[in-house]
Amino acid sequence: MGKDKVYVVVVFGRTGMGISSLVNLIVGKEGAKCSREGRSCTKDTKAFRLDLDGRKIDVYDTPGFGGTDNKPSDNDIISKILRISKKHGIDLLINCLVPKDGIVPGHYNAVLSALRGQNREAPIAAVVTRLERVEGPMEGWWSEPSNNGGKMESKWNMVFAGHACVTTVPSDDIGWSQRRSESQKAVRALVLKFCH
Ligand SMILES: Nc1nc2c(ncn2[C@@H]2O[C@H](COP(=O)(O)OP(=O)(O)OP(=O)(O)O)[C@@H](O)[C@H]2O)c(=O)[nH]1
Ligand SMILES: [Mg+2]
Structure with a gap:
């Protein structure tokens, strides 16, 4: 590993x-533009640099699947991810998931099969967000029998190389600052596992 290596997430x-809120949490800056509820916001892929533990990591924001208002189509999003893979190589993909509506096996499968088809498979981790209101530790969401992450695997064949359970609630939302910093710690630890 050269010391100038830049890891790609x-x-x-x-x-x-x-998605953009999660990128900002990982990088620790409000660099990526986030939407107000109900409006697709991110139009293109964009990298945000994180220096962590002596490593340079580029964290890419991407347009969300199923976007409205002149948003890239799902196929365009796949092409953009493939382009990043061909140009830079991808060390880790993070599937940003929200309990219920935000868990879409089709998005996971589309990304996985596109990369596989080009012999460019990369590990995919799950980050489950919007958990600020769960009782007990956020990580508990994953193994709670009624909603657990293991079920994603057995039900939809969504197999993850790692996971984190977090909230990316805005930092000015003071009620959640503790959970927000726990979340940053958890998701950065996940990222570092794949950047070495
Ligand atoms: N309560 C809560 N709200 C969140 C959380 N993460 C994101 N949001 C809110 O959800 C909305 C959309 O967030 P974005 O980060 O812009 O979502 P995105 O997936 O990048 O969306 P597009 O770029 O529009 O496709 C914003 O109003 C965020 O503040 C969370 O963990 N908890
Ligand atoms: Mg976005």
């Missing part, structure tokens, strides 16, 4: 679920 998911 790509975050994807359904539109409006908090």
Whole structure:
């Protein structure tokens, strides 16, 4: 590993679920533009640099799948992710998921099969967001029998190389600052596992 290596992490998911917010949480800056509820916002892929533990990591924001208002089509989004893979190589994909409506096996499968088809498969981790209101530790969401992450695997064959359970609720929402910083710690630890 050269010391100038730049690791590449790509975050994807359904539109409006908090992809850009998750990128900002990981990078620790409000660099990526986030939407107001109900409007697709991110139009193109964009990298935000994180320096962590002596490593340079480019975290890519992507347009959400299923976007409205002149948003790239799902196929365009796949092409954009493939382009990043061909140009830079991808060390980790993060599927941004929200309980219920934000868990879409089709998005996971589309990304996985497109990369596989080009012999460019990369590990996919799950980050489950919007968990600020769960009782007990956010991580508990994953193993709670009624909604657990293992079920995603057995039900939809969504197999993840790792996961984190978080909230990316805005930092000015003071009620959740503790959970927000826990979330940043958890998701950065996940990222570092794949950047070495
Ligand atoms: N309560 C709560 N709201 C969140 C969370 N993450 C994101 N949001 C809100 O969800 C809305 C959409 O967030 P974005 O990060 O812009 O979502 P996106 O997936 O990038 O959306 P597009 O770029 O429009 O496809 C914003 O109003 C966020 O503040 C979370 O963990 N908890
Ligand atoms: Mg966005």
